[in-house]
Amino acid sequence: xxxxxxxxxxxxxxxxxxxxxxxxxxxxxxxxxxxxxxxxxxxxxxxxxxxxxxxxxxxxxxxxxxxxxxxxxxxxxxxxxxxxxxxxxxxxxxxxxxxxxxxxxxxxxxxxxxxxxxxxxxxxxxxxxxxxxxxxxxxxxxxxxxxxxxxxxxxxxxxxxxxxxxxxxxxxxxxxxxxxxxxxxxxxxxxxxxxxxxxxxxxxxxxxxxxxxxxxxxxxxxxxxxxxxxxxxxxxxxxxxxxxxxxxxxxxxxxxxxxxxxxxxxxxxxxxxxxxxxxxxxxxxxxxxxxxxxxxxxxxxxxxxxxxxxxxxxxxxxxxxxxxxxxxxxxxxxxxxxxxxxxxxxxxxxxxxxxxxx
Amino acid sequence: xxxxxxxxxxxxxxxxxxxxxxxxxxxxxxxxxxxxxxxxxxxxxxxxxxxxxxxxxxxxxxxxxxxxxxxxxxxxxxxxxxxxxxxxxxxxxxxxxxxxxxxxxxxxxxxxxxxxxx
Numbered sequence: 001x002x003x004x005x006x007x008x009x010x011x012x013x014x015x016x017x018x019x020x021x022x023x024x025x026x027x028x029x030x031x032x033x034x035x036x037x038x039x040x041x042x043x044x045x046x047x048x049x050x051x052x053x054x055x056x057x058x059x060x061x062x063x064x065x066x067x068x069x070x071x072x073x074x075x076x077x078x079x080x081x082x083x084x085x086x087x088x089x090x091x092x093x094x095x096x097x098x099x100x101x102x103x104x105x106x107x108x109x110x111x112x113x114x115x116x117x118x119x120x121x122x123x124x125x126x127x128x129x130x131x132x133x134x135x136x137x138x139x140x141x142x143x144x145x146x147x148x149x150x151x152x153x154x155x156x157x158x159x160x161x162x163x164x165x166x167x168x169x170x171x172x173x174x175x176x177x178x179x180x181x182x183x184x185x186x187x188x189x190x191x192x193x194x195x196x197x198x199x200x201x202x203x204x205x206x207x208x209x210x211x212x213x214x215x216x217x218x219x220x221x222x223x224x225x226x227x228x229x230x231x232x233x234x235x236x237x238x239x240x241x242x243x244x245x246x247x248x249x250x251x252x253x254x255x256x257x258x259x260x261x262x263x264x265x266x267x268x269x270x271x272x273x274x275x276x277x278x279x280x281x282x283x284x285x286x287x288x289x290x291x292x293x294x295x296x297x298x299x300x301x302x303x304x305x306x307x308x309x310x311x312x313x314x315x316x317x318x319x320x321x322x323x324x325x326x327x328x329x330x331x332x333x334x335x336x337x338x339x340x341x342x343x344x345x346x347x348x349x350x351x352x353x354x355x356x357x358x
Numbered sequence: 359x360x361x362x363x364x365x366x367x368x369x370x371x372x373x374x375x376x377x378x379x380x381x382x383x384x385x386x387x388x389x390x391x392x393x394x395x396x397x398x399x400x401x402x403x404x405x406x407x408x409x410x411x412x413x414x415x416x417x418x419x420x421x422x423x424x425x426x427x428x429x430x431x432x433x434x435x436x437x438x439x440x441x442x443x444x445x446x447x448x449x450x451x452x453x454x455x456x457x458x459x460x461x462x463x464x465x466x467x468x469x470x471x472x473x474x475x476x
Binding site for chain 2: 171172173175176214216217218220221222223225228229231232233
């Protein structure tokens with residue numbers, strides 16, 4: 001944990017010229033960490049022991065579209081290394097390719113992420129077209145984007161299209177939230193939540209689902225049950241701010257990108273990785289999200305998950321690697337590309353875009 | 359009396375000793391089993407949440423000045439969603455009770471002094 005509240009905008013790894021901006025260098029840093037135990041830090045060996053090797057997809061229930069790395073924040077733990085200075089963003093042509101592929105399948109859920117996905121010029125097109133195709137749409141929202149003047153109408157747009165909002169808020173108080181996401185972010189996030197509540201999000205019977213996503217602010221694992229934390233957050237956010245919401249997902253910080261950089265700079269990497277490895281849970285591994293999703297990059301490249309995407313590890317083992325070559329029958333039973341970072345999804349109760357996996 | 363010297367015990371407290379806590383059962387397994395079962399049950403969600411119990415444990419850890427417990431329950435409270443403001447207040451609660459416990463004995467001092475003084 002840093003001793004001072006971070007500046008509102010940290011520089012990205014790319015703008016700092018850090019070698020950890022490279023997925024290959026991140027994987028090498030993880031591989032160098034000394035891990036104790038019979039199977040060391042070999043993820044595949046843990047999978048094998050759990051009877052899950054090789055790890056394969058079981059279908060494609062979620063079509064996750066990462067529209068790029070542009071964001072109005074630079075959170076200290078961001079696995080995307082997103083920020084205002086990043087330029088990678090999905091073009092209209094690639095967005096149309098996404099919708100073309102989606103229209104040829106019956107994949108039920110479209111999960112739009114980034115960066116701040118709303119900053120992508122094709123965001124509204126993706127939402128409207130996915131809805132026109134009858135799919136459930138999720139927006140992974142950083143909340144503060146809703147407080148930017150040009151997005152004043154965004155809550156209404158999301159409500160009109162019945163988009164499920166999955167919003168990041170690491171902590172239910174300002175101190176830890178601002179340490180991780182930037183000074184003043186908590187206050188602006190609360191304002192955004194009030195705007196979402198005002199159009200019906202989180203209100204019983206509205207059908208407008210509002211989910212918050214919490215993650216540890218430091219080198220430790222989520223240590224309480226999601227149900228207990230949900231009750232605590234509902235009570236406190238209602239008591240202090242009058243905010244209502246539907247659910248709370250608790251996720252583990254993935255030791256890649258800016259969180260990896262922080263772990264290394266603070267001397268926490270080996271202890272954190274060891275915790276993840278020691279907490280490997282076969283039940284959590286069986287339910288990892290990559291088995292039921294396909295992740296699409298801003299340029300149309302296909303990945304097993306958003307983390308592999310940021311490590312520049314496309315789908316492997318001879319599978320189609322781009323939307324142009326999309327072939328569902330092959331991809332939905334593909335072998336998943338794994339590595340040491342995967343321990344981030346299999347520790348304890350498990351971790352995924354939908355919270356725990358057990 | 360001289361303490362054990364060298365590598366065996368160059369300091370009375372060491373972080374690597376905390377994971378060895380279960381070894382305390384080596385010579386009294388039944389007693390240890392009862393203790394650890396009871397300990398585990400105490401910290402489950404009950405009339406108080408596990409998070410509230412963890413904060414109490416952190417305060418007590420400071421009152422009894424147990425470095426193992428301070429390490430363990432600092433991590434446990436953070437992982438249960440407490441922040442640095444909240445766990446600092448828990449330490450102040452412990453300190454206030456310890457300080458107050460000293461100060462309230464001043465009443466005893468005053469009783470004695472009043473009785474024998476002019």
